[in-house]
Amino acid sequence: EVQLLESGGGLVQPGGSLRLSCAASGFTFSTYAMSWVRQAPGKGLEWISSITESGGSTYYADSMKGRFTISRDNSRSTLYLQMNSLRAEDTAVYYCAKTRLGISSYFDYWGQGTLVTVSS
Amino acid sequence: SYELTQPPSVSVSPGQTARITCSGDALPKKYAYWYQQKSGQAPVLVIYEDNKRPSGIPERFSGSSSGTMATLTISGAQVEDEADYYCYSTDSSGNHWVFGGGTKLTVL
Numbered sequence: 001e002v003q004l005l006e007s008g009g010g011l012v013q014p015g016g017s018l019r020l021s022c023a024a025s026g027f028t029f030s031t032y033a034m035s036w037v038r039q040a041p042g043k044g045l046e047w048i049s050s051i052t053e054s055g056g057s058t059y060y061a062d063s064m065k066g067r068f069t070i071s072r073d074n075s076r077s078t079l080y081l082q083m084n085s086l087r088a089e090d091t092a093v094y095y096c097a098k099t100r101l102g103i104s105s106y107f108d109y110w111g112q113g114t115l116v117t118v119s120s
Numbered sequence: 121s122y123e124l125t126q127p128p129s130v131s132v133s134p135g136q137t138a139r140i141t142c143s144g145d146a147l148p149k150k151y152a153y154w155y156q157q158k159s160g161q162a163p164v165l166v167i168y169e170d171n172k173r174p175s176g177i178p179e180r181f182s183g184s185s186s187g188t189m190a191t192l193t194i195s196g197a198q199v200e201d202e203a204d205y206y207c208y209s210t211d212s213s214g215n216h217w218v219f220g221g222g223t224k225l226t227v228l
Contacts, residue, residue, distance in 0.1 A: 104151040
């Protein structure tokens with residue numbers, strides 16, 4: 001059974017940094033791309049970033065480039081999201097998702113999410 | 121930037137057919153995907169590559185795509201199908217991965 005467990009969320013001040021983690025199990029982590037998707041309170045889903053199986057290629061939504069960095073450690077089956085210069089509008093539930101790359105890449109399994117609150 | 125457009129809400133009575141649409145300029149070339157999100161839960165994939173159903177998803181869920189519009193159909197909607205539904209796809213370049221704004225399905 002695929003399991004994705006996010007952690008690292010919490011309250012952070014504007015301008016601060018946070019690193020999210022996603023521990024994966026139930027599948028061979030190193031053979032799948034992974035992604036982060038977020039959802040602001042009461043709002044829709046927003047793709048943030050994706051990373052290939054080896055970590056050799058990364059992709060970002062235009063609005064996230066430069067502040068967010070995706071990475072992975074295949075030896076630990078863990079996905080990361082480093083978030084810097086956080087703003088109030090980054091307040092959201094952050095989900096990690098197992099990703100299928102292809103003609104149209106998509107997310108086939110999601111974690112339960114971790115809440116990030118940016119506030120003073 | 122690329123956009124997928126969904127109606128904000130759809131309402132049906134139990135047993136009726138619910139149809140949720142999603143329009144996007146790149147849909148003739150790119151697959152549409154559908155996610156169900158119940159209150160307080162993570163999204164679940166219910167349709168992939170326009171019309172394929174993952175294992176464990178009830179047969180009453182189906183998908184279709186024609187031209188610039190994709191449609192999620194729930195035949196014989198049940199109360200437990202009440203949720204937000206999001207379509208998802210990419211733009212023609214494949215560089216922008218986009219969700220529709222979501223449709224709240226009410227079954228009562």
